Amino acid sequence: GIQVEQSPPDLILQEGANSTLRCNFSDSVNNLQWFHQNPWGQLINLFYIPSGTKQNGRLSATTVATERYSLLYISSSQTTDSGVYFCLTGSQGNLIFGKGTKLSVKP
Amino acid sequence: DADVTQTPRNRITKTGKRIMLECSQTKGHDRMYWYRQDPGLGLRLIYYSFDVKDINKGEISDGYSVSRQAQAKFSLSLESAIPNQTALYFCATSPGDYGYTFGSGTRLTVV
Numbered sequence: 001g002i003q004v005e006q007s008p009p010d011l012i013l014q015e016g017a018n019s020t021l022r023c024n025f026s027d028s029v030n031n032l033q034w035f036h037q038n039p040w041g042q043l044i045n046l047f048y049i050p051s052g053t054k055q056n057g058r059l060s061a062t063t064v065a066t067e068r069y070s071l072l073y074i075s076s077s078q079t080t081d082s083g084v085y086f087c088l089t090g091s092q093g094n095l096i097f098g099k100g101t102k103l104s105v106k107p
Numbered sequence: 108d109a110d111v112t113q114t115p116r117n118r119i120t121k122t123g124k125r126i127m128l129e130c131s132q133t134k135g136h137d138r139m140y141w142y143r144q145d146p147g148l149g150l151r152l153i154y155y156s157f158d159v160k161d162i163n164k165g166e167i168s169d170g171y172s173v174s175r176q177a178q179a180k181f182s183l184s185l186e187s188a189i190p191n192q193t194a195l196y197f198c199a200t201s202p203g204d205y206g207y208t209f210g211s212g213t214r215l216t217v218v
Contacts, residue, residue: 009218023120031118031202031205033205033207033217035207041195041211041212042209042212043197043199043207043209043212045205045206045207045208046208048205085149086149088207092204093163095152096166097142097149097150097151099148099149100149101148
């Protein structure tokens, strides 16, 4: 089955810094999503981005499906950005979560 | 009320006991899912249902069963709980392949 790898596993930032999170996948996909799990455990859907680029405020995401990766950019990070970021990818009926990137933003 | 409600929020049970986790949603979506989250392993799919008459096994279905009682309700059962089923369990719903809404999770401890 498809393999999904996220990097880095852990990231510590000072408030105001920018960051890039990466999701690599082993096979062709027609679905890629990014989620944020806040420190209280709640999972929030950030982007559906099977290809191309999308932006939502300080967050943006780019997927290059032909090269089998997706990037999540966080600009001007805030303490509320802390938590774990997951990508979910694959094809219908076979979607796999990556193991996540744990982001800690220090004030 | 939350869009996806999971009950209970926390549960401690003994090895060998049968336990049911319940999920209800007010989104009106056909698709519902049960995931398990373990530290460092991300979320793994247990079962999913694309409509009331459709139930499918996910990545880690052994030791679990599900029931889709209505479009809005999807319950997960552990027939005979074992300690390695201690985890955080999430229910989710979606209108299609994206647009997932997750519940707040059920923290299950099997002793």
